[in-house]
Amino acid sequence: MLSDRGIAAFLFFLLFSLLLIANAVFAFLLLAAAVPALFVPKLRQRAILFLFIAVSILTSFSARTLQKRHLARLTGTPVTATGILHDLRFEDRFTSGTLLFATLKNYSGKRLTLPRTLQFTVSGNSPGLSSLLPGFSVTITGKLRKHRVYKNTGTDRTWFYLSRHRLFSVSVPDERMIKGTPTFLSRVLNKLNPFNIRVSPLNRRILRGMIAGDRNALPDAFVDKVRDLGIYHLFVVSGFHFGILFSAAYLLLLLLPVRPRTRKWAALALVTLMLPVTAFSPSGLRAWLMIFIFLLFRAREIAVSPADAVGMAGLLLLIWNPYQVADPGFLLSFLVAGAIVTAIASTDRWWQAWLKIPVLAFLAASPVLFLFFHRLTPISILVNLSVTPLVIVIFYLFFLTAIGLPLAPILDRAVSILVTVTDRVSPHTLTVWAPLPLIVLLFAATGLALLVHNKRRGFGILAAVLSISLAVSLAWRPAVNALRVPDTGQSQAILLQTHGKNYLFDTAGEWEGRLALVPWLQAIGIRRIDAVFLSHFDSDHAGGLADVADNFPVGKVYAPYLDGHSFTFNRDFSALARNDIPLILLSRLKTPEFRLPGIRLTVLHPNHAIRGKSRTNARSLVIRVKTDTTSILFPGDLDGEELAGLLHGLSHADILLAPHHGSRHAAIPGLEKTVSPRLVIICCGRHNRFHFPSTAFLGLFPKTPVLTTAAHGEITIKLKTNKGE
Known part of the structure; x- marks a missing residue:
């Protein structure tokens, strides 16, 4: 041993x-x-x-x-990639896919990298790609791109993208530059087609997600719900699914007259076919390596504990890719599996193990949930207890149906019951945030729980540390008075924190809000947004409102007009209605000045709260915000004649948020003298195609400090209070 x-x-x-x-x-x-x-x-x-x-x-x-x-030096150059197609995802405005074992070559045919997993995207709808099936050998030609990584506290995901091979991708200009040919693997997958069974379309999509790991097959609303319930691992391929598949294959092989050792290796060979289907996910590789290590050591007559099998599988994956330590999926997979196999004793009865597993999984996963997702769902323990047996039954029913038994109606009913249960349970998610030392202590307690010989004492220590961390997290209210500007690329979002209140000015773009703004707000411990001010409904300023409203309690939303013809407005308005958040219109003539806790606001533009026929930039909300000691001017995207006409109504502001991201149309002579700011902040993306900020705008402020998110990343300006803090 x-x-x-x-x-x-x-x-x-x-x-x-x-x-x-x-x-x-x-x-x-x-x-x-x-x-x-x-x-x-x-x-x-x-x-x-x-x-x-x-x-x-x-x-x-x-x-x-x-x-x-x-590869970073080759970004923007034309490349050719050849690999095995794993999946295709057809979105509204683009099509994306994943290649396995892809080799990158330049136009001269020189190989650039070793075989790797590679993402690719094609602009627009691509109906011609629907003929490509998983397993095809695909050759694509396009430009090498580097994924946008935001320079924010808690959201720098460079390591994560490296661990998942997502830092670089290929942008294909036209679907005709993608060629695919059938392979033996694609023919086998097409012949098998186990999902051609008589169940409802929704249940078939859920089965594809559960059995084949096709996350894109799952409905978005269903994915959000099961994530909040803490049972997402049951609906995508994990080590749990590999274990069920191995046991099912072993039971099936009992019908054949073969030796027990041969039967186990044959079952492992069948399980191996699932690895390319799941794109060699960390949880799938971990489960496969565990089974392989067990069989190998047993063949050599060497006793090995389940905990050691988990540890050796993790070591092999770390040697293959050390960057996986930044992948929450990798950490969750090994910590949870290690906790389960460590604490479950061979003398435990089945009902004792059934009760222990959800509790142990919750305890072991808590440090990762604290660090990466800033939320905990205690009800997941009860949900896992009730749902896991049903999932096991569904797996065996699917396996028996796939080999020809007439059990499709029972399978359809079982999946429908599963959907009903998950739909009716309320998640009750706790938004948590704790200082880094407490998170480190939580990880240390998890490691100690896995190592101590008295497993009950070890996991008791972990439970105690988790309770302390959770209590500190829920009670922690860091008093911050600051203006914080996150790096959201070529979009804009500003957070003003004063007197314990959080005011958000603009919400970045749709993708920037989802990938950068929301994780950043969670990482810095924001639990509530007291008010959101939208300058206008362009996608780079209001696109992230829906995700903010879905992830945080929001008091009120202020905007200058309504625009039913805007896709961004309709998406935002639906989110506000869904979360029962009031929308209030502001204008200079109707609401010239009002107060909120800790700030006084003056509306300078527009005169009336109507959309009109002018450009959306021309209808931007311009407000002057006064805290205890600092005045800040938020001009939105106002520029050109409208900004020039507003100069007479402007006054001094300590901090100026550059109008229209510092474009040349915002370089209005006299702006610097009228506002005379002590600091100018410009929200813009690195190497953006608009070349913001313009030299003309920067030339207006030769003696004033200018900070840009493109050069500095996240910007934090501490504000003084009347108490002199």
Whole structure:
């Protein structure tokens, strides 16, 4: 028996990989500390093994880092990629897909990288691609792109994109530049087609998500609900599904006259077919490696504990890609699996294990949920207890239906019951935020719980630390008086925090709001938005309102007009109605000045709250906000003649948010003298196609400090109060 050495080694090298990515100096110091052990005879063998694993992880990390830098230099150049098609997703404005084992080449045919997972996108609707099936050998030609990574606290996802091979993608200009040919794998998948069964369309989509890991098949509303309930792992392929599939394949092979050892390896071979279907997900690889390690050690007559099998599987995946320590899916998969196999004893009865598993999974997942998602769902324990048996029944029913038994009506009914249960349960999600030391302590308690020999005591310690962290998180209300401007690319969002209130001015674009603004607000501990002010309903200013309204309690929303012809307005208005948030119109003549807790607002533009026939920029809401000691001017996208005509109504402001992202149309002579700001802030994206900010606008403020999100990332300006803070 390896006696927990596998899980201990995994936890140690998990920390080693994290230090290596965060700051390689600490990892090298840790590596150097093991060198003296080489000269101690009793420790020499272990030290050699330790150094071998560390050097392997270091080599993999160096190779991937050099590959990233090499591809970054090639961004924007034409490339050709060839690989196995995993999936295609048809969106409203584009089509995207994933290639497995893709090789990148330039036009001269020189290979640029080793085989890798690669994303690609095609602009517009692409009906001609519907003939491509998973398993096809596909060749695409386009430009290499680097994913936009926002420079914000808590939302820098460079490591995550590297772990999922999503930092780089290929942009294909036309669907005719994508060629596909059938392969043996595609023919096998097409012949099998286990989803051609008589169930309702909705239930078929859910089955595709559960069995094949096709997350795009699941309805968006259903995905949001099961995520809030903490049971999303049951509806996408995970180690849980691989275990059920292995047991089902083993039971089926009992009908054949083969030796037990051969039967186990044959069942593993059938499970192996699921790996490319799931795009080699961390949870799938972990489950497959666990089964493989068990069978290999048993064949060699070496006893291995389940915890050590989890640890050794994690070590192999870390050696393959150290960046996976930044993937929440990787951490959740191994921490939860390690907790379950560590604490479940062979003497436990089935009902004891059934009661333990959801509690252990919740405890082990809590540090990752704190760090990455800033939310906990305690009710997930009860939901998992009730839903998991039904999911197991659905799996076996599907397996029996796929081999020809007439059980489709029963399967359809079982999936319908599952949908009904998840639809009627309210999630009651807790939004949590805790200081980094508490999160580190929570991770340390998780590691201790996995290592101590008295498992009840170890997980008792973890439960106590989680309770303390949760209490601190729910009671923590950091008093902040600041103007914070997140990096949301070529869009705009500004957060004003004063007197314990949070006021949001614009909500960035649709994708920027979802990928940058909402995670950033959660990362800095925002639980409520007291008011949202929209300058106008262009997508780069109001596109993220729907996601903000769906993720945070919002007091009121203020806007200058209604625009039923705008897609952004209709999407935002639906979100406000869905969350019962009032929308209030502002204008200079109707609401020239009003107060909210901690601030006084003066409306300078527009005169009337109507859309009119003018440009949306010309109808922008211009407001002057006065805190205890600081005045801030928010001009939205007002520019040109409208901005020039408003100069006579402007006055001094300490901070100026650049109108229209600092465009040349906003470079109105006299603006600098009229406002005379002490600081100018410009929201714009790095290397944006509009070339914002313009040299003409920057020339207006030769002696005034100018900060841009393109150059500085997130910008934070601390504000003083009357108390002199």
